Amino acid sequence: MPMNIAVAGSEELISENLLELLQEKQFPVGKLFLLTALDAEDQDSIRFNNQTIYVQDLASFDWSQAELVFLVGNTDEYVAAFSAAEQNGCKIIDLRNIEHKSSLHGLSLLAQKEDLESSVHVCPDDLTVLIAHVIQPFFDETAITQLNIVALEPVSVHGKKGTEALARETAHLMNGRPLENTLFSSQLAFNILPVLGDSHLVSELQLLFPEEKLNTSVTLLQAPVFFGTTVVADIVLEDALPKEDITRILSSISNVTLSDEVLTPVTHGSNQNKVYLQLIAGELDELQTFRLLMIADPLRCGRIQNAVSLAEQLVTPVMS
Amino acid sequence: MPMNIAVAGSEELISENLLELLQEKQFPVGKLFLLTALDAEDQDSIRFNNQTIYVQDLASFDWSQAELVFLVGNTDEYVAAFSAAEQNGCKIIDLRNIEHKSSLHGLSLLAQKEDLESSVHVCPDDLTVLIAHVIQPFFDETAITQLNIVALEPVSVHGKKGTEALARETAHLMNGRPLENTLFSSQLAFNILPVLGDSHLVSELQLLFPEEKLNTSVTLLQAPVFFGTTVVADIVLEDALPKEDITRILSSISNVTLSDEVLTPVTHGSNQNKVYLQLIAGELDELQTFRLLMIADPLRCGRIQNAVSLAEQLVTPVMS
Incomplete structure (x- = not known):
């Protein structure tokens, strides 16, 4: 079942790699939203699954449109986005750099078969993965x-x-x-x-x-x-x-x-x-x-690989 | 007591560093001979202890002029030089790259207080030192x-x-x-x-x-x-x-x-x-x-450091 997905922090280099990996793995993406805390009009649009996706302004985004959020951006604006997404019932995969991560959530590593019910999955650092x-x-x-x-x-x-x-x-x-x-x-x-x-x-x-x-x-x-x-x-x-x-x-x-x-x-x-x-x-x-x-x-085999694998489990939970 | 010294292989980068270190340490050098297996006329002369030293042809060198030879050059010509120097009673400190070293002699590391009577001292590789x-x-x-x-x-x-x-x-x-x-x-x-x-x-x-x-x-x-x-x-x-x-x-x-x-x-x-x-x-x-x-x-703290320290012991044997 396709999921509506937001990538919060499209200005980050790893957002590009994340979208490439989602396409390569033919991840069932319904609607895709690219969000930035920078000036959205300055950002390039991207091609994803043969559609042109325009970058949107993070602050004015209606979070009820997304089911799953990849949180990538590393400024204070994304801390607010985290709360907004959580309140709107989005599943969140937190890929931010270690200094921006919330310490309230444990770390998620794919192969650990952790609790998929949790709404927030914090990815360890690339090297840790x-x-x-x-x-x-x-x-x-x-x-x-x-x-x-x-x-x-x-x-x-x-x-x-x-x-x-x-x-x-x-x-x-x-x-x-x-x-x-x-x-x-x-x-x-x-x-x-x-x-x-x-x-x-x-x-x-x-x-x-x-x-x-x-x-x-x-x-x-x-x-x-x-x-x-x-x-x-x-x-x-x-x-x-x-x-x-x-x-x-x-x-x-x-x-x-x-x-x-x-x-x-x-x-x-x-x-x-x-x-x-x-x-x-x-x-x-x-x-x-x-x-x-x-x-x-590390841009491909670190937290992105982990994040996409986690997302795949969220779409199709593994029978335990 | 000053020693007459030959550096066989003056074209090598580490010869420069060797001569610098000998000067810095005020090593008691009598006569200095710079020898090369390449065309000696193509080589720059160098200033050593306020004297201009010209590079000489290795093949025509009279080894009886030198008491101590630093053997640095890494071609076959220096293998012959090794024998000639040894036959003329020179002390030899062998600094060649590992593939050119004679395997007939053990390794010498300064701090090991080895037998200073030996005429040949083979320096280990820079990293080993x-x-x-x-x-x-x-x-x-x-x-x-x-x-x-x-x-x-x-x-x-x-x-x-x-x-x-x-x-x-x-x-x-x-x-x-x-x-x-x-x-x-x-x-x-x-x-x-x-x-x-x-x-x-x-x-x-x-x-x-x-x-x-x-x-x-x-x-x-x-x-x-x-x-x-x-x-x-x-x-x-x-x-x-x-x-x-x-x-x-x-x-x-x-x-x-x-x-x-x-x-x-x-x-x-x-x-x-x-x-x-x-x-x-x-x-x-x-x-x-x-x-x-x-x-x-490694050019200064490796085999050169070891070689000069060995040479100092040869000049002034340490009381055991």
Whole structure:
């Protein structure tokens, strides 16, 4: 049964990816409303399922027209929209950046088969979705006692202003002009910047896996890369598992491809709906610790993938 | 007592850094000979200790003039030079890339107080020197059972052809021109490339610490960065140590600065003789596992630092 859907925050880069994924998955969209807190007339219309959709003004929207709202916008106006949508009985999938999210609702991860009756589903951060999706099946076999993450983020996690800032910095340096820094804390072109305050992966994983004593360390680095996240994850299991079991588990995760190719952000992390994974382990038959190299496009494999999968369950609830 | 010194391979980028470091440390150089297997007349002369030194032809060099040879060049001609220098009784410090090194000699790391009578000292790879230098003092306290390394290398590890290749790739992409790849296996500009065959850190650490059962995993990534290596190292100790001991050990390592600043390759890994380090650990008073973030200029803090320190011991043997 088609659903009437609103996307609140059409100015965000990930709105584009969200709409592409809804089309690719042939999600049963009835009416589609694109809402913005910016000047709606300045926004481009988009083509969706062979229709032209014009962007509308968020403030004057009649929320009773929508059944499901993807909340993407990251300004105060969208906080008000959240309340209005909730009061009008809309289901809400909250995709906002972590600092704009409501703390009143728990996190929703697709594969956790959580309560679909809830009207609000808060998506974890992109990196949390990537990591949680891959480690989750291991908890069926044994505990994970230690998880050490090094993640290299592309500038696309900052939206269009991120990609523009890296291009501008690079052009300035190549032309010997001084940097005019607007977005990053320090020169990012030809550099690697540590991202401070990177502990929300730790807290989100705790919220998602409250039963597990998951000891996690995270180092987030901002790389001078446009698209594609590179993650190196060291996983320590409570009990060793046969290597073939680990390979089988990793191969069976949806949207994940275990690959022997040379993985890079440009080749496997741009415009890809899949997470590419490599298992790096020694010669032993049983592994207690192993390393994963992951490459993914966070704009496609992070919260959007999670949000669309959640929406699919809302349309066609899975028989439990 | 001054020593007559030859640098065999003056065309290599690290020869420049080697000579700078010898001057900075006021190493007692008698006569200095710069040798190349390329056309000596094409090479620039350099200023060293207020003298102009001309580059000489390697093949016609009279090795009896040199007491100590820094062997830097990475072509077959330098293999012959090695034999000639050895036959003439020169002390040799071998700084060649790993694929050009003689396997007949063990590795020399300064702090290991090895046999200074030996005529040949083979320097480990830059990354090995960086890591070994930092982990070594921990072995006095307890064993290290696991060492997990993620290292992001700059293009300067490939010498001038590396920095030129990244600049060229970046310029081509910024101008919308197709890439002409000459050096890297795939586009490096705005990308991260896994470095294949990165296991020599593991084997070199085994040679340096033969008594230790050091379980090491290494992921080497090539970053689109000109100078400065970023290393994230997870260290698991056999016995937990008080956090203050770990801080004290790290602070006491020569040429290492424990810093609270934001560390990046551009700010702390370019033209720096020091390794910058951050301890990343939880709130516990005792640590069995901890993470280090290291930034260093491999051209200055790697094998060159090690080589010059070795040379200093050869000039003034340390009383044991």
